[in-house]
Amino acid sequence: MSDLKKGVSRRKVLKGGMAGILAAGVMPTIISKAYGYTNEPTGSxxxxxxxxxxxxxxxxxxxxxxxxxxxxxxxxxxxxxxxxxxxxxxxxxxxxxxxxxxxxxxxxxxxxxxxxxxxxxxxxxxxxxxxxxxxxxxxxxxxxxxxxxxxxxxxxxxxxxxxxxxxxxxxxxxxxxxxxNGYMSGAALGPVLGEVYGNERRAYHLTADYTWGWTQEESMIASTEALGWETANKVLTPVGAGDFSSYITPVLQSGADTLILNHYGGDMVNSLTQAVQFGLRDRQVNGKNFEIIVPLYSELMAEGAGENIKGVYGSMNWNxxxxxxxxxxxxxxxxxxxxxxxxxxxxxxxxxxxxxxxxxxxxxxxxxxxxxxxxxxxxxxxxxxxxxxxxxxxxQCFKDVLVVKGAENPSNQYDTLEVVQVTPRAQVEYAPDHPMFGGPEASLGECNPGA
Amino acid sequence: MDAILLQILNGLDKGSAYALIALGLTLIFGTLGVVNFAHGALFMIGAFCAVTMQRLLGLSYQVIDETQKDFLGNPLTVNVSYMEGWFGPEIGQAIVDWSVPLAILLAIPVMALVGFAMERGLIKHFYRRPHAEQILVTFGLAIVLQEIIKHFFGANPIPAGAPDVFAGSFDFGALIGLGGGSIIYPYWRMVYFLFSVAVIGGVFAFLQYTTFGMVVRAGMADRDTVGHLGINIDRRFTIMFGLAAAVAGMAGVMYAPILSPNYHMGMDFLVLSFVVVVVGGMGSLPGAVLAGFLLGILQSFASMNEVKSIIPGIDQVIIYLVAIVILLARPRGLLGRAGVMEN
The missing domain is CATH 3.40.50.2300 (Response regulator)
Structure with a gap:
C-alpha cells in the first residue's frame, strides 16, 4: 500500500486517465480516417x-x-x-x-x-x-x-x-x-380501370396493415376517386392472416362492386383465392359485374393464385x-x-x-x-x-410502369400475366415534395461515409 | 341477421380446423403427457399430402411440340398426363380433379407413419422430462419439418383446388328462407365442416365404443393401474400418437383448397390451437372440440367491421383475451379435469 502511494501520485493517475480517454476516443477516429469509410475493401x-x-x-x-x-x-x-x-x-x-x-x-x-x-x-x-x-x-x-x-x-x-x-x-x-411505388401504381392503373370498368364504381379496400399497404391504399383511393369512383370502405388486415374469409364476407353486404386487394405475396394469394371461392366474381352488384383489382402483382403470386387471377388487373415494375x-x-x-x-x-x-x-x-x-x-x-x-x-x-428511379392482367389463355405455365399497357414514365412522375411523399419536410439528409 | 349468420358460418370452418388440431394435441397430451409443439407441422404435412397426391395423379410424360415456343423461344415441351393416357381424357381429368379428397387415402398411412417415427425416434425420450424441455424439442422438430418441406416444395404457396363440383359457392340465405343472395357460402367450407364433424365423431366413437379405446381411456385416467393389469399401455399410447398425427394430417389435406399449402401454415395454426387446448381444458377431448368451435366463431365476430370500429384490433387479440378471462375464472379450462397442469 505504501509502495503504491509512493509510486503513483494523484497527478499521474489523472494524466494516465486522460491519456486513456483520449486514446480510446480519438484513436478510432484516426484509424477510421486512415480507411476513410466503413468497410473499405483492402484485399482482392x-x-x-x-x-x-x-x-x-x-x-x-x-x-x-x-x-x-x-x-x-x-x-x-x-x-x-x-x-x-x-x-x-x-x-x-x-x-x-x-x-x-x-x-x-x-x-x-x-x-x-x-x-x-x-x-x-x-x-x-x-x-x-x-x-x-x-x-x-x-x-x-x-x-x-x-x-x-x-x-x-x-x-x-x-x-x-x-x-x-x-x-x-x-x-x-x-x-x-x-x-x-404505390403512387406510380395508382397513376398507371387509374386510367386503364376507368376505360375498362367505367367511372361509376364503389370500391372496397382490403389493405395489409403496414407502411406499404397504407400508402398503396392511399394512392389507389386518390386515383380511383379522381375517376369518379366512390370508396365504400377500407379495412386493414394483419400480415400473414391466412384465412381472410371474415374480412371478405362483409364485402358482400357493403354494396361495393369492386374489391381492391392491397395485399402482397402469400396474403394476396390467399385473399384473392378466398374472394373467388366466396363467389365475388360471379356476382352482379349495382348492375355491374363484381371486379377484383390487385394493384401490385408479381409472377410468383400469379403462379400461386392459379386460375383465380384470370382477367384481374394490376401493375408491375417489369415483366x-x-x-x-x-x-x-x-x-x-x-x-x-x-x-x-x-x-x-x-x-x-x-x-x-x-x-x-x-x-x-x-x-x-x-x-x-x-x-x-x-x-x-x-x-x-x-x-x-x-x-x-x-x-x-x-x-427514386423514374421509368415506364406496366399495367398487367391475369392471362385469360396462358400458353405455358409461366405465361400467367399479360402486359396490357406500358404506361409512359411522364404519366407516373410527381414532384419530390408531393404530399404523399412527406411534403416539403421530407429530406435525404447528409451522406454518411461511416467509420 | 345475415351478417351474424355469415360470421357463424365463417367461424365454423375456422373452428373446425382448430378443433381437429386441438383434438390431436389433447390426445397426445392426455395419453403421453407430452406437450407437442410439432403438431402444427403435422397439419402442414397433411396439406402437402394433398399437393403430393395432386402431383402424383398429374404425373405426365413430355412431348416436344415444334409448333409452340417456351419462354426462351425453344420448342415447347408439352406434358401429357398418364391418367388421361390410361383412362381417357374425361375419366383421367376427373381423377386429377378429385386429387384433394383422394389424398386422404395417402395421408392416413403417411401421417400415421410420421407419427410413429416421431414418437419412437424422438418424443419417447422426453416422456419424463419437464414440459419446458418437451416444448423446446418439439418446437425444434417443427422447424426442421417445415424446412424439409420448404426444401422439397419451395416457399411459394401451392394451389390445391377442390373438385370442380365443390369449387363455387351456394346461396345459404335462400336455403334457409332469408332471401336470395344474402348469405353466399363456398361449398368446400361446408364440406370441411361436415368432414371435421365426421372425424371428431369417429375419434370419439373409437374411444368410447371399442375395447382399445376403453383401455386408452383407462390409461389416460390411471396409467399405472392399467399397467399393473398386464396391459402394454405404452404401445397403445404410441398408436394413439399415430392416430393424432393422422387426424392432423386429414385436417391439413382437406384445408388445402381453403388455404393454399405453404411451409409455415402449421405455425400459424399451432399457437391458436394451443390456446384452444388450454381454454378447453388440458387433457379434455370434448373441451378441445368445444373451445375450437367457440373460439373460431368468436374470432369471426371480432373481425366484423362494426366490432372493430368500436375496439380497433380486437380481431387479433380476442382469442387471447378470452383465454385470459377463462383461465382467471376457471384455471383448469372449460371442461378440464382437476389437477391437470395446475401445479
Whole structure:
C-alpha cells in the first residue's frame, strides 16, 4: 500500500486517465480516417450483402431475388453470358469484378421482420465487411434496413419495396430504390380501370396493415376517386392472416362492386383465392359485374393464385415478356441457369446490384458518398424498363410502369400475366415534395461515409 | 341477421380446423403427457399430402411440340398426363380433379407413419422430462419439418383446388328462407365442416365404443393401474400418437383448397390451437372440440367491421383475451379435469 502511494501520485493517475480517454476516443477516429469509410475493401475481393426473406410470407420472392443476385455477381465477375451487362447503356463494367476486385457475397434472412432484417444487415456489415446491402421484399423491412445503412455509412440498394415512404418521408441519402411505388401504381392503373370498368364504381379496400399497404391504399383511393369512383370502405388486415374469409364476407353486404386487394405475396394469394371461392366474381352488384383489382402483382403470386387471377388487373415494375433487348438478355441468362423466367423482384435486385457496381466503377472508389454522387440523377437504359433516371432529389428511379392482367389463355405455365399497357414514365412522375411523399419536410439528409 | 349468420358460418370452418388440431394435441397430451409443439407441422404435412397426391395423379410424360415456343423461344415441351393416357381424357381429368379428397387415402398411412417415427425416434425420450424441455424439442422438430418441406416444395404457396363440383359457392340465405343472395357460402367450407364433424365423431366413437379405446381411456385416467393389469399401455399410447398425427394430417389435406399449402401454415395454426387446448381444458377431448368451435366463431365476430370500429384490433387479440378471462375464472379450462397442469 505504501509502495503504491509512493509510486503513483494523484497527478499521474489523472494524466494516465486522460491519456486513456483520449486514446480510446480519438484513436478510432484516426484509424477510421486512415480507411476513410466503413468497410473499405483492402484485399482482392469486395463483399456484397444480400438481405432477403428466406422464410416467412414473402420467402418465395426472397429466394427469387437471391437467384438474381447470384447471377449478377457471376456477370460482374465475368462468368456466364454477361446478361444485361451487354445491353446496359453504361459501359464502365468489364466483367472483371468491380475496380479490379472479385465480387463475393453473403446472405441474410430478413424473415420479413424489421428487427430480424436489421440484425442480419448489421451482422453482414460488422462481421462480413459488406460495402453494400441489397434486397428485401417488404417496405417495412426496407425502411428499417435503409435507416441502419444510413447510420452505418453503407449504401442500401433496396429490393422489392413499393411503399411511397421508402423514397418519401423515410428517404435517406445512402438509400436508393429502383422499384416503382404505390403512387406510380395508382397513376398507371387509374386510367386503364376507368376505360375498362367505367367511372361509376364503389370500391372496397382490403389493405395489409403496414407502411406499404397504407400508402398503396392511399394512392389507389386518390386515383380511383379522381375517376369518379366512390370508396365504400377500407379495412386493414394483419400480415400473414391466412384465412381472410371474415374480412371478405362483409364485402358482400357493403354494396361495393369492386374489391381492391392491397395485399402482397402469400396474403394476396390467399385473399384473392378466398374472394373467388366466396363467389365475388360471379356476382352482379349495382348492375355491374363484381371486379377484383390487385394493384401490385408479381409472377410468383400469379403462379400461386392459379386460375383465380384470370382477367384481374394490376401493375408491375417489369415483366419477362417485354420485348426489349435488356429483358431478353436477362431472361435468357436467368432461364438457362434456373429453368424458369425471373420475377420482377428478381429483376430489380439484379439491376440494383449492377447499378451499384457501375456507380463504383464510374466513381473510381467504394466510398459511399462518391457512389451516391455517381448514382444521383444518373440516366441509363438497356435494363428492361426503357430510359430511366435515378432522381437525385429522392433517390427514386423514374421509368415506364406496366399495367398487367391475369392471362385469360396462358400458353405455358409461366405465361400467367399479360402486359396490357406500358404506361409512359411522364404519366407516373410527381414532384419530390408531393404530399404523399412527406411534403416539403421530407429530406435525404447528409451522406454518411461511416467509420 | 345475415351478417351474424355469415360470421357463424365463417367461424365454423375456422373452428373446425382448430378443433381437429386441438383434438390431436389433447390426445397426445392426455395419453403421453407430452406437450407437442410439432403438431402444427403435422397439419402442414397433411396439406402437402394433398399437393403430393395432386402431383402424383398429374404425373405426365413430355412431348416436344415444334409448333409452340417456351419462354426462351425453344420448342415447347408439352406434358401429357398418364391418367388421361390410361383412362381417357374425361375419366383421367376427373381423377386429377378429385386429387384433394383422394389424398386422404395417402395421408392416413403417411401421417400415421410420421407419427410413429416421431414418437419412437424422438418424443419417447422426453416422456419424463419437464414440459419446458418437451416444448423446446418439439418446437425444434417443427422447424426442421417445415424446412424439409420448404426444401422439397419451395416457399411459394401451392394451389390445391377442390373438385370442380365443390369449387363455387351456394346461396345459404335462400336455403334457409332469408332471401336470395344474402348469405353466399363456398361449398368446400361446408364440406370441411361436415368432414371435421365426421372425424371428431369417429375419434370419439373409437374411444368410447371399442375395447382399445376403453383401455386408452383407462390409461389416460390411471396409467399405472392399467399397467399393473398386464396391459402394454405404452404401445397403445404410441398408436394413439399415430392416430393424432393422422387426424392432423386429414385436417391439413382437406384445408388445402381453403388455404393454399405453404411451409409455415402449421405455425400459424399451432399457437391458436394451443390456446384452444388450454381454454378447453388440458387433457379434455370434448373441451378441445368445444373451445375450437367457440373460439373460431368468436374470432369471426371480432373481425366484423362494426366490432372493430368500436375496439380497433380486437380481431387479433380476442382469442387471447378470452383465454385470459377463462383461465382467471376457471384455471383448469372449460371442461378440464382437476389437477391437470395446475401445479
Amino acid at each position: 475481393t469486395v463483399t456484397f450483402g444480400f438481405n432477403v426473406p428466406q422464410t416467412g410470407p414473402y420467402a418465395a420472392e426472397g429466394l427469387d431475388e437471391l437467384r438474381a443476385q447470384e447471377l449478377a455477381v457471376e456477370h460482374l465477375n465475368g462468368i456466364g453470358d454477361g446478361g444485361m451487362l451487354n445491353t446496359f447503356s453504361s459501359k464502365a463494367l468489364g466483367g472483371n469484378g468491380v475496380l479490379g476486385k472479385e465480387v463475393t457475397f453473403v446472405t441474410g434472412d430478413t424473415q420479413t421482420k424489421s428487427d430480424a432484417a436489421r440484425a442480419a444487415a448489421q451482422s453482414m456489415i460488422q462481421k462480413d465487411g459488406c460495402v453494400m446491402i441489397n434486397g428485401g421484399s417488404s417496405s417495412g423491412v426496407a425502411i428499417a434496413v435503409q435507416g441502419l445503412c444510413q447510420e452505418a455509412g453503407i449504401i442500401f440498394m433496396a429490393g422489392l419495396t413499393h411503399s411511397n415512404d421508402t423514397t418519401g418521408k423515410d428517404r435517406k441519402r445512402n438509400g436508393f430504390r429502383h422499384f416503382f 419477362w415478356q417485354l420485348q426489349d433487348e435488356g429483358t431478353a438478355a436477362f431472361t435468357r441468362s436467368f432461364g438457362e441457369k434456373y429453368g424458369r423466367p425471373p420475377s420482377n423482384s428478381a429483376h430489380t435486385c439484379y439491376v440494383q446490384t449492377l447499378l451499384y457496381a457501375d456507380a463504383v466503377e464510374r466513381a473510381g472508389t467504394f466510398d459511399p458518398c462518391a457512389v451516391v454522387e455517381a448514382l444521383e440523377d444518373f440516366d441509363f437504359d438497356g435494363m428492361g424498363n426503357g430510359p430511366v433516371t435515378y432522381r437525385g432529389a429522392d433517390h
